[in-house]
Amino acid sequence: MKSRPNVKEYHGASLLSYFHTKSAKDKPTLASPTFSNPNGTAVIGATLTHRPAHQVSRATSIIPSKTHCPFYKWIPGTRLTVDAFNYGLIDGCDGYLLSHFHSDHYKGLSTSFTGTIFCSNVTKSLVSLTFGSHLKVVSLTLNSVINVCGVDVLAMDANHCPGSVMFLFRIPRTNQFILHTGDFRFNLSMLNPPSPLADFVPQGDSHRQLPSQLHSIYLDTTYCSSQYDFPTQEQIISAAIKVTRERLQKNSNTVVVCGMYTIGKERFVNGLAEELNLRVWLPVKQFKLINMAAKHGCPVCISLTKRTVSNPKRAQLHVMSMGQLNLPDLLRYQANLGPPSQVTPFSQPTNHCRSVPILAWRPTGWAHSGLKKKGNNNSIQTTLDLSTPLPVGLRLEHSSGNIRIYGAAYSEHSSSSELKQFVSQLRPLHVQQTVFGGAASGTKGQITEWLSAAR
Structure with a gap:
């Protein structure tokens, strides 16, 4: 890209305080959550008033859409997808986020892809090495907020492989926070200050009112089964x-x-x-x-x-x-x-x-x-x-x-007990699994139990 989008460094200050201070400027209209395909919902077109946003031109390509992009690849209420490269250019998608450089997550990406990709600096270098530097790739600085198509996005280390990140989204229209873990291996530092997620975890009196709550977590459920409770x-x-x-x-x-x-x-x-x-x-x-x-x-x-x-x-x-x-x-x-x-x-x-x-x-x-x-x-x-x-x-x-x-039993995915700790402490309103079948086949019931016990 010829120009780098404006970013705001996080540097350990209260992320939620920052968001809530400027949310008054955004004047969001709270709405009921929706998890439908964004092609059927209102599109966020406005950017935050206090800083420029990264605007993405609609991509064109001779590559047709391969198959229908499943709902769990979309970030609801946005024109953004995560790890959705196996569907050609997706109607209604203006930003393609890549969590890390594993082939099952960038599958479908090619040298002729014309969409705009957002990923970490390390992942960008691997994409360029493999597919060429002509692709439109925007690197995200870790723990920095960037506005993409009217949505605030913050990337943080996922402890999975070189360059892997989780994405925290804030939807200005609804003031909802959504976390997409990509593939990740949990450790306590993810929930403790100065982690951006620390503001979502109750400290001291567990009954105190949090400044906000995670609406949704799109969770790496690779080992969401009690038989996979392996060591650190x-x-x-x-x-x-x-x-x-x-x-x-x-x-x-x-x-x-x-x-x-x-x-x-x-x-x-x-x-x-x-x-x-x-x-x-x-x-x-x-x-x-x-x-x-x-x-x-x-x-x-x-x-x-x-x-x-x-x-x-x-x-x-x-x-x-x-x-x-x-x-x-x-x-x-x-x-x-x-x-x-x-x-x-x-x-x-x-x-x-x-x-x-x-x-x-x-x-x-x-x-x-x-x-x-x-x-x-x-x-x-x-x-x-x-x-x-x-x-x-x-x-x-x-x-x-x-x-x-x-x-x-060395894993770069979270174990069952680590997933339980992660979900139980963050207490989102909704959890969407991103891995299906195998060890993740009983995920829905397992997560429901965790959330019920935490509330």
């Missing part, structure tokens, strides 16, 4: 470090392999590398994306790139695709590695022409499900050669020769 990220990383250190001390030539998505799981990989002082090798695609995210300020990516080497034989921690963490692929990978050839903090020179041992990690919340299954050989809880059990959240999935594959 920090606990899982510490447990994986313990097991990895023991393995490296037992056989110093072991190569550690970590599964990653195209983007995501960087904190797990960096945690192992930093604590154990390991050099890291990344596949070309991951390296380009992580390096780009680092250049645009992602702290974890900055730390990880400092440990990255271009020659895999100089690294003792290798990153592979999650889909390659199986015995056939690891056997082929092991053969390509050959014998150890480089001294590392744990390895020693060797003249033995034998393959290097591999310790592979599959860090995903889905690994947690196997821990509760009875009679499942994949849920072995010991390290086989040690009498001590594995830490909670880890399991040995496969062992063959000198290759071991461990599952680690």
